[in-house]
Amino acid sequence: MTESIPRAAMPLPPTAALPRRRLLCSLGVGVLAGVAGRSVSAAPGEAGDGPIVQPRDPEPEAFLARAFALRQRALELGDQPYGAVVVRAGRIIGESVSRVVIDFDPTGHAELSALRDAGRRERSASLSGAVLYSSSRPCPMCEAAAYWAGIAEMIHGRDGRSAGAPRLCG
Numbered sequence: 481m482t483e484s485i486p487r488a489a490m491p492l493p494p495t496a497a498l499p500r501r502r503l504l505c506s507l508g509v510g511v512l513a514g515v516a517g518r519s520v521s522a523a524p525g526e527a528g529d530g531p532i533v534q535p536r537d538p539e540p541e542a543f544l545a546r547a548f549a550l551r552q553r554a555l556e557l558g559d560q561p562y563g564a565v566v567v568r569a570g571r572i573i574g575e576s577v578s579r580v581v582i583d584f585d586p587t588g589h590a591e592l593s594a595l596r597d598a599g600r601r602e603r604s605a606s607l608s609g610a611v612l613y614s615s616s617r618p619c620p621m622c623e624a625a626a627y628w629a630g631i632a633e634m635i636h637g638r639d640g641r642s643a644g645a646p647r648l649c650g
């Protein structure tokens with residue numbers, strides 16, 4: 481079977497001289513477009529298809545607690561210690577553990593995976609006005625994805641620090 485190679489998968493020009501962050505920004509849209517185009521499978525019994533259990537009190541502390549519960553779950557699954565939830569209008573609309581190891585996916589960060597989960601559940605690529613809660617500050621890749629999704633604010637860490645609105649290339 482012949483597959484067309486997406487533009488983002490084409491060989492890249494030499495970039496060894498570029499700083500890592502600038503390299504990521506230079507890949508920019510192409511990388512994310514490549515990511516967005518493929519299906520994402522959930523590990524058996526993991527978030528993706530089942531209903532999301534909403535916290536009793538729709539407060540930032542509860543959403544952060546959920547992100548940290550997912551962080552712990554990621555560890556139990558043998559993945560990296562990160563968790564994230566996407567919240568809009570006081571409801572969790574998407575969530576994920578880190579899926580890098582369990583999906584063999586270098587882009588399977590918890591934040592990016594939570595954005596994907598929210599998009600699937602909302603049946604929309606726009607998560608306009610939503611807040612991204614995560615156990616750690618989103619990396620540049622995840623921040624760029626949040627930017628494209630229309631995330632209004634990123635909140636992270638045990639003390640609920642705000643990183644503000646996502647920017648495309650911090």
Ligand SMILES: [Zn+2]
Pocket residue numbers: 589590591592618619620621622623
């Ligand atoms: Zn990330």
